[in-house]
Amino acid sequence: MNKNEDIIYDAKFWKPKINEDIVLHKAHFNNYGFDKHVHEDYTIGLIYEGQMDAFVDGQKKKLNKACVITINPDETHACQTQYHEGYKHYSIYLKPNFIKKLEEENFYNQELFFSSGIFENRFFANKLINIIMENEYKTNSSIDFECELVSTLNELFLNNSKAKMPIILSEHDKMINRAKEFMNYNLHLDLSLDDISNELDISKYHFLRLFKQKTFISPHSYLMLKRIERAKQALQKGESIINTTYMCGFNDQSHLNRRFKAYVGLTPGNYRKFFN
Known part of the structure; x- marks a missing residue:
C-alpha cells in the first residue's frame, strides 16, 4: 500500500x-x-x-x-x-x-x-x-x-x-499445485517453509524460488492471502471475529486486525458490518 x-x-x-x-x-x-x-x-x-x-x-x-x-x-x-x-x-x-x-x-x-x-x-x-x-x-x-x-x-x-481443456502439467507446476493444496488444507496451523518443503520432499530454497517464479508472490504472502480470503468468507456469514481469528490461523485478534486491514483496507469489524 x-x-x-x-x-x-x-x-x-x-x-x-x-x-x-x-x-x-x-x-x-x-x-x-x-x-x-x-x-x-x-x-x-x-x-x-x-x-x-x-x-x-x-x-x-x-x-x-x-x-x-x-x-x-x-x-x-x-x-x-x-x-x-x-x-x-x-x-x-x-x-x-x-x-x-x-x-x-x-x-x-x-x-x-x-x-x-x-x-x-x-x-x-x-x-x-x-x-x-x-x-x-x-x-x-x-x-x-x-x-x-x-x-x-x-x-x-x-x-x-x-x-478449460486438459493440459499436461510440468513437474514444477504439479509441485506448486501440491504446495497450494497443502497450505489451503492447513491454514489454521502455524506453517513454516520447512513444513511445506518437507511435504514436497525438496529443498526449501528451491521451493521458494519456484513458487515466486510461478505465482509472483512468496509462499508466506500466499498463505496470508488465503487466510484473509477465508476470514472474509467467515465474516460475510456472520462469524464472530474471535472465532474467525483462530479458524483462519491468526495468532490473536490484533494479528487478524493488522493483516486484514493491510490487505482489505478495512478492519474485520467494519467489513463484517456490511453483511450483517
Missing part, C-alpha cells in the same frame, strides 16, 4: 438479495492501492472515473474506463493509483459455485476461466457499471438485476474465456 499525505480509501461492500454467491464492491482510491494478491472468487473490475496502474497477466499495465478487468481465482494481481491521481471503481466477486451454475446451464458443463485479464470494450464496461449502479441505488427490481447480470456475464465469458 502507498502511504502519502492525501490518502483516500472509501469502500462499500454489499450482496444483492438474489444470490449469496455474489458480492459487489465500490471504492474510491487516492494515493492508495493493494500490492500483489489473490482472491478465491472470479473477480470483475470496472473503472468509472480516473485511471489505474495494475499488475495483470504477469505484467504492469495502465487501465482506464474502457477496460473490464477479469481475474480468475488464485491469479496474482495488484492495483495502484496512477501518478498519484485517484480513481473510482466497482468490483463484482463471483464465487465458484455461481460460475459452476453458468457452466451447467449455458456452456455444456465446460469449466470456464477468463482467457485474458483485460477485456477492452467501453460499451461493455459501461453496461456492467450501469447494472451495478442500478442495484446500488435500487432503481431496478431484483429480477431485472439478475436477468441483466447473468445475460451480460454469459456474453463476457463468450468473448473472453476458453473451456
Whole structure:
C-alpha cells in the first residue's frame, strides 16, 4: 500500500438479495492501492472515473474506463493509483459455485476461466457499471438485476474465456499445485517453509524460488492471502471475529486486525458490518 499525505480509501461492500454467491464492491482510491494478491472468487473490475496502474497477466499495465478487468481465482494481481491521481471503481466477486451454475446451464458443463485479464470494450464496461449502479441505488427490481447480470456475464465469458481443456502439467507446476493444496488444507496451523518443503520432499530454497517464479508472490504472502480470503468468507456469514481469528490461523485478534486491514483496507469489524 502507498502511504502519502492525501490518502483516500472509501469502500462499500454489499450482496444483492438474489444470490449469496455474489458480492459487489465500490471504492474510491487516492494515493492508495493493494500490492500483489489473490482472491478465491472470479473477480470483475470496472473503472468509472480516473485511471489505474495494475499488475495483470504477469505484467504492469495502465487501465482506464474502457477496460473490464477479469481475474480468475488464485491469479496474482495488484492495483495502484496512477501518478498519484485517484480513481473510482466497482468490483463484482463471483464465487465458484455461481460460475459452476453458468457452466451447467449455458456452456455444456465446460469449466470456464477468463482467457485474458483485460477485456477492452467501453460499451461493455459501461453496461456492467450501469447494472451495478442500478442495484446500488435500487432503481431496478431484483429480477431485472439478475436477468441483466447473468445475460451480460454469459456474453463476457463468450468473448473472453476458453473451456478449460486438459493440459499436461510440468513437474514444477504439479509441485506448486501440491504446495497450494497443502497450505489451503492447513491454514489454521502455524506453517513454516520447512513444513511445506518437507511435504514436497525438496529443498526449501528451491521451493521458494519456484513458487515466486510461478505465482509472483512468496509462499508466506500466499498463505496470508488465503487466510484473509477465508476470514472474509467467515465474516460475510456472520462469524464472530474471535472465532474467525483462530479458524483462519491468526495468532490473536490484533494479528487478524493488522493483516486484514493491510490487505482489505478495512478492519474485520467494519467489513463484517456490511453483511450483517
